[in-house]
Amino acid sequence: MNEATTTTGVDGDADAAASVVRLRLDLAYDGTAFAGWSRQPGLRTVQGTIEQALETLFRREGVAPRLVVAGRTDAGVHATGQVAHLDVDRAAFRAVARPRRGVAESDPHADPGAVLVRRLRGVLGAADDDVVVRSVRPSPEGFDARFSAVWRRYEYRIADADAEHDPLQRHRTVWYPRELDAEAMDVAAQTLVGLGDFAAFCKPREGATTIRTLQSFRWRRAADGVLVASLQADAFCHSMVRALVGSGVAVGEGRLGVEQPGELMHARTRTSAFKVLPAKGLTLTEVGYPPEEDLAARAEQTRARRELHVDGVVG
Numbered sequence: 001m002n003e004a005t006t007t008t009g010v011d012g013d014a015d016a017a018a019s020v021v022r023l024r025l026d027l028a029y030d031g032t033a034f035a036g037w038s039r040q041p042g043l044r045t046v047q048g049t050i051e052q053a054l055e056t057l058f059r060r061e062g063v064a065p066r067l068v069v070a071g072r073t074d075a076g077v078h079a080t081g082q083v084a085h086l087d088v089d090r091a092a093f094r095a096v097a098r099p100r101r102g103v104a105e106s107d108p109h110a111d112p113g114a115v116l117v118r119r120l121r122g123v124l125g126a127a128d129d130d131v132v133v134r135s136v137r138p139s140p141e142g143f144d145a146r147f148s149a150v151w152r153r154y155e156y157r158i159a160d161a162d163a164e165h166d167p168l169q170r171h172r173t174v175w176y177p178r179e180l181d182a183e184a185m186d187v188a189a190q191t192l193v194g195l196g197d198f199a200a201f202c203k204p205r206e207g208a209t210t211i212r213t214l215q216s217f218r219w220r221r222a223a224d225g226v227l228v229a230s231l232q233a234d235a236f237c238h239s240m241v242r243a244l245v246g247s248g249v250a251v252g253e254g255r256l257g258v259e260q261p262g263e264l265m266h267a268r269t270r271t272s273a274f275k276v277l278p279a280k281g282l283t284l285t286e287v288g289y290p291p292e293e294d295l296a297a298r299a300e301q302t303r304a305r306r307e308l309h310v311d312g313v314v315g
Helices: 010-017 046-061 089-095 114-124 165-170 180-188 238-254 260-265 292-310
Strands: 021-028 079-087 131-138 151-159 194-197 211-221 229-232 282-288
Touching: 021 046, 046 079, 046 089, 046 114, 046 131, 046 260, 079 238, 089 114, 114 131, 151 165, 151 238, 165 260, 180 211, 180 229, 180 238, 194 260, 211 238, 229 238, 238 260, 238 282
Parallel strands: 079 282
Antiparallel strands: 021 079, 021 131, 151 229, 151 282, 194 211, 211 229
């Protein structure tokens, strides 16, 4: 349950819950110079950069907010639709997000979330910085950025020999020297859609399941000829998107037949039949959530599934 709105029969617990507000943050970043999302000592990460800015703003209130994210992106991966949440004392939030004097309550600039966004941007740096907080707002009851999510959507960009090579897009596009068959790649992608064990496409992690529901996987050529893969799943395991894209490239080159990526998936073992593509072509574009009334139930369901797997059973 959302700590900001959970109540119990004990007055002290209810008062403590009421004093906390859960904030949803919508984020975008260029992952080129980051060592991934997760905070790591001595490395520049997205989480560490944003949390440092939050700590600067909340220092007088004695608060050091910590973020929970929808999808922990790897080093070099970008995002235009990342979502995170943080829990913070309501009084501290009001103090930090108080509008400047003379701003009327009816003014959109007086909205606490808008005030916090402007102050975060000021701490994070100039308008051309590589991480941007797009919005901040109190979340509905039961919202959890990670566990309430029902899907994540990614795009991967490849400029092959037939595409325009735009130097302004070089940080988010992989340049490939040979021509690729987009139609064959799209056909192969369809064989992978559905619930399955994607061990052949995931970097193993102890205690982590490789069973996922790949809800959609399509290839298309954009107006500039760039090949764009669009993938959506309930969740992705480590390196899964870049491995799926790599299998598509192998099909596009003719090194694999359109049916072979599906056959490799059913084998459930890592393979050298295709390469895992570089991180820079990958962008997290959107995270999907259920209606507000289903947020808490979805979070509980997801947590239960993870706990069952830890005990040795895949839910």
